Amino acid sequence: MALKTIILCGGQGTRLRQETEYKPKPMVNIGGKPILWHIMKIYAHYGFLDFVLALGYKGNAIRDYFLNYDLYAGNFTIKLGVRKKIEVHSPHSDQGWRITMVETGENNLTGSRIKQCEEYIDDDIMMVTYGDGVSNINIRKLLEFHKSHGRMGTITGVSPTSRWGELKTEGDRIISFTEKPKSSGSTANISGGFMIFNREVFKLLSRDESCVFEHAPLSKLAQSGELMLYHHDGFWAAMDTYRDYLYLNTLASETPAPWFCFDD
Numbered sequence: 001m002a003l004k005t006i007i008l009c010g011g012q013g014t015r016l017r018q019e020t021e022y023k024p025k026p027m028v029n030i031g032g033k034p035i036l037w038h039i040m041k042i043y044a045h046y047g048f049l050d051f052v053l054a055l056g057y058k059g060n061a062i063r064d065y066f067l068n069y070d071l072y073a074g075n076f077t078i079k080l081g082v083r084k085k086i087e088v089h090s091p092h093s094d095q096g097w098r099i100t101m102v103e104t105g106e107n108n109l110t111g112s113r114i115k116q117c118e119e120y121i122d123d124d125i126m127m128v129t130y131g132d133g134v135s136n137i138n139i140r141k142l143l144e145f146h147k148s149h150g151r152m153g154t155i156t157g158v159s160p161t162s163r164w165g166e167l168k169t170e171g172d173r174i175i176s177f178t179e180k181p182k183s184s185g186s187t188a189n190i191s192g193g194f195m196i197f198n199r200e201v202f203k204l205l206s207r208d209e210s211c212v213f214e215h216a217p218l219s220k221l222a223q224s225g226e227l228m229l230y231h232h233d234g235f236w237a238a239m240d241t242y243r244d245y246l247y248l249n250t251l252a253s254e255t256p257a258p259w260f261c262f263d264d
Contacts, residue, residue: 002050002098003143005043005127006117009036010056010104013132015241024058026131027065028245031252034065035239038134038259044097045262046139048127052100052120054113059103066099111211118202129193133238134248134259137194145230146196152226153218154196157189158236167191167229174227176219189229192236235259 013025020028026036040051055062065072074090100120104113114128125146127139137156146154155174157167167189168176191214204217211217221227235258239245251258 003048003123003125003127004050004052004100004121005048005129006052006054006114006121007036007039007129007131008110008113009053009062009131010059010106010108010113011131012057016239016245018242019245020057022058023061024056024131025239027058027061028239030134030239030245030248031257035134035248036062036131038257039129039131040097041094042134042137042259043127043139044094045260048139049096050098052102052117053131054102054104054117056104056106056108056113059101063101066101069094105209108209109212111205111213111215111217112207112209114213115202115205115207115211118199118205121199121202124199126197126199128195128197130238132240133193133236134257135192135194135232135236136234136259136261136263137192137232137236138263139194142194142230143196146228149228151228152198152200153221154228154230155218156192156194157229157231158192159189159231159233169229172229172231173225174222174229176222189231192232193238194232234263235261 009024009026011025013020016025016028027034030038053062070088070092071086073092073094074088076089077087079085102117102120104116142154142156155167167174169189201217201221204220205211205213218227237244237248239248
């Protein structure tokens with residue numbers, strides 16, 4: 001049974017309003033492709049092709065993109081008429097991706113979105129990430145680490161000077177989780193997304209739109225000793241502001257982009 005990856009695609013991206021006024025943040029282009037595509041390519045590189053997209057704000061843009069993906073990605077001939085026929089001529093490199101679209105509500109927060117994906121998760125383990133962060137993380141090593149420690153959850157830790165919340169740790173064990181404190185400039189570990197959880201984590205979540213995954217659920221896991229840190233020393237970046245958007249587009253001009261410089 002294929003291991004599935006939930007990608008949170010429903011946020012409004014208010015700090016990137018120049019680009020998200022008419023489309024969701026995961027559909028903002030980096031190097032001519034949506035950042036969501038870049039994230040999926042990272043997982044696909046390691047053979048993980050089964051995705052569950054938790055949709056929300058302007059989710060139809062994501063639906064339309066993948067419904068027409070074969071046409072956007074290559075050459076085709078269309079025969080018009082009552083029975084329209086389309087012939088695709090050039091197969092793309094993303095053959096075999098399996099994508100489940102889940103409508104999780106425009107205003108729902110992260111915990112609610114993940115909970116609503118529960119019925120589409122068949123395995124005892126699932127991967128979860130955000131729809132705005134890229135990295136050259138080795139997904140297979142991350143999975144091996146998660147299986148090795150036997151705890152309920154693994155979060156990838158990265159260490160940029162940042163405005164995001166810190167992960168307090170003892171060794172590889174996360175003891176507390178704080179999201180987006182007022183202070184900045186810390187070089188401590190922060191969550192870089194690219195998380196793995198056992199399906200028991202669904203018991204800590206609610207479909208209520210106010211359920212925030214990064215608050216009570218992760219704090220409970222940390223307090224009970226069930227949340228572990230996988231430290232990633234390589235490239236990582238998130239697209240939170242317009243400055244981030246410009247930075248990632250500059251990096252995308254490199255061949256390959258730094259998030260595609262995999263350490264296999």
